[in-house]
Amino acid sequence: MANEHLQEAVNTLKNTKVRMTPQRHAILEYLYETMNHPTADDIYKALESKFPNMSVATVYNNLRVFKNVGIVKELTYGDSSSRFDCVTTDHYHIICSDCGKIVDFHYPGLDEVETLAEQVTGFQVHDHRMEIYGSCRDCNAVAH
Incomplete structure (x- = not known):
């Protein structure tokens, strides 16, 4: 199920002419596999060993791209850090x-x-x- 949604997200990006980089793919994959509403920092920590050159800013920038395209939602609850959620079905x-x-x-x-x-x-x-x-x-x- 997660793979099917991940593929849809990848196709959406392709259709909007957003270039699919290995980092972008890894961030999306992490979001769809964990489904635990991570913060940008959580994503960065999970992927930093795989992408030593990636910064937290890179993660934020990519999440912003995904948000603008409509495949990721930013959740702001209370005064804690924003968390990110894959857009699958209404929930x-x-x-x-x-x-x-x-x-x-x-x-x-x-x-x-x-x-x-x-x-x-x-x-x-x-x-x-x-x-x-x-x-x-x-x-x-x-x-x-």
């Missing part, structure tokens, strides 16, 4: 208030929210985002 995030871990979950019923919001307000809805906060299992286990 929501539940965030641990203690350790900052972000987990995806799908709830198709929420898609109706946009339609309802348009009908009630007359707005043209472009997007919506919902965050749910709690304590993950690991943090809960430590607390109890």
